[in-house]
Amino acid sequence: MATAEPNGSLIEVRDLAIEFSARGQLARAVDGVSLDWRRGEILGVVGESGCGKSTLARAMLALVEPAAGSVSLRGQVVSGEGAGGRKGVSDLRRRVQMIFQDPYQTLNPRQRVEAIVTEPLRVQGVPEGKHDERVRRALDDVGLDPERYLGRYPHQLSGGQRQRVAIAAALVLEPEGLICDEPVSMLDASVRAQILSVLLELQKRRVLALVFITHDLSLAWSLCDRIAVMYLGRIVEQGSAVDVIERPKHPYTKALVNAVPVPEAGGGGRRELLGGELPDPTAIPPGCRFHPRCPRRFEPCDSVDPSLMPAGGRDQLAACLLHDPAQSSAAKAAADA
Amino acid sequence: MSGTATPAGLDARAAAGAPVELADERLRDVLLGTWRGRISVGLLGFFIFIAIFGSLLAPDDPYASSLDVLAPPSWAHPLGTTEQGSDVLSQLLVGARVSIVVGFAAAAISALLGSIVGLTGGYLGGWPDRILDALENWFLVIPALPLMIVLARLLDPSLGVLILVIGLTSWAGTGRIVRAQVLTLRERAFVERAKALGAGDTYVIRTHILPNTLPLIFANTVLIVAVAILSEAALSFLGLGDPSRISWGTMLENAFDSGAPSAEAWWYVIPPGLCITLLVLSVSVIGFLFEEHINPRLRDDR
Amino acid sequence: MSGRWLAGKAAAAVVTLVFVIVFNFFLFRVMGDPTTQFTRIPNITPTELADLRSDYGLDKPLLTGQFVDYIGDTASFDLGTSQRSRRAVWTEIKDALPWTLLLVGVGTLLATLIGSWLGVIAATRRGRNSDNGLLGFSLFTYAAPEYWIGIILILVFAFWIPILPAGLQMTPGVEFSSWVSEVTDVAEHLILPATAMTLMLLGQYFLIMRSSMVDVLTEDFITVKRATGLPWDRVVSRHAVPNALLPLVTLSAIQFGAVVGGAITIETIFSWPGLGELTFQAINDKDFPVLQGVFLVFSAGVIFANLLADCLYFYLDPRVKAD
Amino acid sequence: MTSLLEVSDLRVTHRGSPIVDGVDFKLDRGEALGLAGESGCGKTTTALALMKLLPPALTQSGSMTLRPEGAEEPINLGRRTEAGMQLVRWRHISLVFQGAMNSLDPVQRIDAQMAEAIRLHSDQKGGKEVGRKISDLFKTVGLPVSAARRYPHELSGGQRQRVMIALALCCDPSLVIADEPTTALDVVMQAQVLQLLERLRESLGLALILISHDLGVLGETCDRIAIMYAGRIVETGPVRSVFDDPQHPYTKLLLDSLPVIGGERGLAPPIPGAPPDPGSPPEGCRFRPRCPYAKDECLADPPLREVAKGQSAACHFAPWKKWPDPRAAAAAGKKA
């Protein structure tokens, strides 16, 4: 898809770790993630519930303080080790915006659409005079007639319309990047398509970079340029959407793809499915964190923690010992078994 | 119920941590939409009217005594007379003011205090919250009426002292409800979004937290008014009221002390209590209506 | 699965109690001047006053002397001496406590049972006449001052239809032939005050139970239980009620404060010789040591009741054990 | 062979305005019927109506006849009283709810809840018998038996969903209605649950009504599918025929908007507009305002009629041999 300045990174995440304390225990919600989000690109982040997708997104906006690693905007570190102070953060927040999953939670029920969409301009100190025009343009962009909707309250809007208002409010600052945290998973099939097409169109027209967080692999596949697959706070595979989904290299990605229901009669019955559940982030298994559930684990998997390494296609990386040249023979044996 | 610091229903939700919203229905519809609401608003309006103009309406000097002691209702005294031969109706009319003034003023103090504590604690989190929360819990646990009694006994009773004492002992419920609401609001996406935009704390509180908490504070305060009215009456009944003013509570005190029950002087016993009851009832129903409105789950038509 | 939650609650209760004790001290020493208690004594001279002050330890430094003494005394149940009766406050309280417990116990028990039972009925018949009637009745008793209800009960049942005694806890001066007749006599005297107490609490419990039931009845699992073919009344009694009881338990704990308030006024009305009447007398006599002691005992009682409610909650709701 | 369940002209109204507006369908023994449609189109309402569990604010009418195995007389559900329904529920029809999270009583242990249902409908009352039954069920759904002694909150979402399925099976019903049993779960878990349902259906010979707005889910599990739109079934037929050859524009557009891995990347054009308010549906065909193929005929209400073998659609123009490009059609429609 369209990439205006190929390879130019908007946000770079390096060795990022985020910790929470849950009931007295430290939980690593994000654990050593490195990621490039390039300008104009649609980056998909997929994974099971609780694997740390939202936390990663919030870290990219410097909304949580990293325990380790850093986030930088256009090469400038804004959060984490070596961060440059408030200036960077406010720059980041002007250039990158976020949309959330639940359209019913994202809007303040006591504010009218006008106030909601104007708010970013006010907070960022954009001169009053420009507000009206920019608000109207943003609403136009998401396909809402300003005349009809400016005066409404959120409860007077449908779920799809709310999500559009949320997008308009994110766009009004004309950001370069937009992080969408499962923006359509609460919406209906038909509304979902409408929202997605609004997003895609904007992305093309404004050369907007998108991070698209989702459960839905088929959606990620059809929309994204690149996909990162997360498991238990770690990126286990990344690469172009087509490579990752059609030719997954990590057993976890394979299992995910395998689990996607296909709208074809009697599809699934005989598939090989992943057992077990996502472990608690307070108790990350040693070695490869996926090994307890991995159908293809072999000898060193419970002791060696693999990092991302080239696997298969162009730019495709997987954190799996199967692709470690050092383990190749054993790996082969395991693969054959 | 004297000394109840927390209205029942609201707290249930605050305890459950459920978010509360006030939809944009018009205030009028909430209050006047049901016959219950209409009657309550009417009653409250009536009592407020009496509180303002009661002394003008009183047919007699409420303090004037006569030899007509504990006389049953008659044309001269539609509600009979007191043990001093004063006109019960006149006392009743004049007494409304204390109830209303104490009820509303104390509730205002309580609301202000509760909101400040709840907002600060809930929004700041951390140790300020822990301290304020402990304070709230403490005030919630301490039995309100005994505390009021002790305070009122230590200070010399007057209208101001009553208001202060009731207000200071009844804010904790509000504080807790507000805190719970702020805690859920703080996690709401629109607050996070505002923060993501770089908005400061005061901005977030002013535009996002407070407007969404106000309906709740308001509904709760209405219910506190009822509690405050009852508390004033109870304190007055126990002889801790403002000695220089007639209130329904002191009327009951005098009636009881002077043996009106054994004189079977129902006209002296029933009206003040009934007025307290009706006033509290109307205020409570209005409070419950707001509450119901805030929490649609409680609504009858589903 | 542990009792950590409960242990935490217990610790919090202890802290609260300690705080009450400290608060009590400062309330009565700092806000109220303890020397005012002596103005009751006529013709007191300054030297006598000074003697009295030293008798009461008021000449010691506030924190290092008086406060330390106070804490020590309180810990050994020495709550001072009543200004009026010259008996130990603790003795006064011990005499009165059982009567209050009886009244409050019976009143609360009846109110909880009847109130929640009516609440369940109303919630399952929402919007119908029976619900509206019960709601109206409960709101009325909720709004009516309990002492007023008490006076009316006296008016009606002791004077208009004189079938019940109007006050006291038992017929005075009678030597009872057996404990049965004594218990009967007490029970007879208990009827009116307990009714007043019950009516005062009834509305509250009713409203809590009703709204809690209404909430629970909208839960999916209720529909599921109905879907299993379980008759409606059993769905209500076995699944809805136990769940609805949870908020009732927490909220009724908060209501204990009100119970105490009610005890004061109701006991006053019915000359019931419990802590409430003791309080009332102490108010009138400005008997601060008694007032202080009673306040402490009331607070401790409410704190304890809250803890009890927490235990009950712990027993009723398996979810709290998880943390 | 007579069908297990026959529903005709099922209507549910809320204060006079229709929510489910004349639904007819048949279900054979052992058959899996998928019910799809947008949120709010009446899927849950239909399911609840089948068990007569609608909240009091809603009223239902229409006939529903159940012919369970071994019963001499067909059971006319429509005319059963509440007491009568209590004998049907769970014994013949059971329900797996949307969101297992809230489908179990949080303060009772799971074994107690299951035992309650078992004892209610069978002669098995003894602790041993019931215990064995529960153990068997847990093994069937692939849960450790020890999980039965837990409280619902002690289980994960997927486990709870399995418990619900076990619960639904505990009285050997002939029909299980599963209302969005997987929406709250993520892909991996979702696939596990679906596989389980499928396996059970095969081994126990259950009939299944599976409700979902995810066509992918239905495609994997069901024999036949019914597409609902605004309180009506607009198309029904064998899954394969409906997916391969949809005969209602709504079905067609819905399928087009679904991304399929390995198919064409990018977004298909969305269905314009929003679903109608069920209280005041548009005149004639309810999809007309959003339908790119709508013509004047569509002002008349199209009946659901058979348009291909086993496949029915409620469209005046069915059967469609070839679907015109929706944009062009829309432009043409506007001109006409």
Next chain:
Amino acid sequence: PAGAQETTTEDGGKAVLKIGWGQDPQTLNPFVGLDEENYTVWALNWDLLVNFDPEDLQPAPGIAESWEVSDDQQTVTFTLADRKWSDGTPITSRDVKYSLDVLGGEGTLFAGYTSNVESVTTPDDKTVVVKTKQPEARIVGGLFIYILPEHIWGKVPVSELTSSYQPEIPMVGSGPFIVTEFERNRILRMERNPEWSGEEPNFDEVQFIKYGNEDATERALQLGEVDIVAEVQPSTFERLGNEENIETVRGASPSYTELAFNLCSAEDCPDAEFNPAVQDKTVRQAIANVIARERINEISALGTSFVANGILPSFYKTFYETPELDYNPTDVEEAKRLLDEAGWQDNGDQPRTKGDQTLSFELQVRSESQSDIQASRLIAEMVKEIGVEFKVQVVSVDALTEATVRFVDGKPAPDFDTFVWGWGGDPYDPSFLLSLFTTEEIGNSSDSFYSNPEYDRLFREQAAAFDDEERKQIIGQMVDLTQEDLPYVVLTEDPNLQAYRTDRLSNVEQQCPADEGGDIFCEQISYEPMLTLALADGSSSDDDGGGGSGVLIAIGVLVVGAIVYFVIRSRRRGGGGPIELEE
């Protein structure tokens, strides 16, 4: 009919007198007891050295059989009768000395009586000699100190007696009845003193039953639970009298309600705060001229009180006559004339003024007493006519106390213009009430801060007058002085209101003093009436009580039981037996 009628006899026909009261004495220890109820009990339990005659309150034999006053009137020799304590121990002069020395020295309420006593000596077991510093008539006619058994009280350290000591029950005594049971907040039971040698009482037992408040007590009388109510409220007095089988008794009492003025002089009270116009005698006289005491009695006390005439209640008949100077309450013109003459300018509706002074006073009244409040309002109304303004302020009793006893820099600094309040005196001797206006009492009991050397002199003189006639004459002069100076305008003499059941009691007479004056059983002063008081004919009945409502209880128990049963059953049904899972 719960509890009714079963009052007087039970258990083998014991004759029991039941007296209802609102409060019970919180302690029976005379060293610290302060309540009126105390005296009622003490007076039955213990004799005084010299008792009072219930007829006219003249000295009558008590512990002492006879006495002799020396010529210099400073020594009195008492000869004791041969009597025994209720525990059988003889009553001796040691008991008397102990009581006069220790109780008279340390008892809060009794210390005042012995301040003039120089020594108490006991030449032998039956003789007590009391020497005084100055002659004092009260040593015979009012040494109001109970004689306690030294062999019991003497063992207790004084420090304990004056703090937490509680007498042992049965309380060893010398009167006709002794306390045999004291259950606080319930009942105080007095039974016959086995060693009692006087006239045989008609009752075996006297019970004082506590009801917590007046209303409940009156209710109990109406319902027949008690035979006598010791204190009836003015508001119910008339109604109660109209009840069937109830008779009310109105007696005089040694207490009154007054309007007091702040007369504190600048040197006594440099920091006092008040409107100086209050110290203009003419103003006070004018005010006294328009206060219609009759009307105040009628309205504020519902006619139950007695109109007062000066600073002593007519209760003290023996010592007192209505003063010559008595203000004519309707003489408005006279009042106006007085004010005009004194230069107080008439301002029509506004208060009169003279220079920068205004006749506008604050009138404080305590909130507890409805009748005082009414009286204050009436006074304000009355004085308005002559251009004097009284602003009635209802305040708590604490605030009023504070206003009158305020001290600044060790000197009294009263903060009031006028107030309405009351005093109660000893029930046989007017000294206490008279002492209120002595200079000596400024800083102590005086709350008008009146000071007049002439008055002080007369006060000392009357105290030493053993001859009643002489004393009466001196007291008359004192009253006249205060009628002229008007530190107080005494409004009403408070009544002693009682009620009893006519179907229960016979031989009821008003005594102490007899006729108009006293009460049914001479509470506080003499036990004599208790000996004559008797049951009415046919009043005893044996009712087991509570039978009727036993049914009610049974129903209640059944209902609770049923609820509990259903709750338990429904829980049980939920279980249905344990489930045995197969792992």
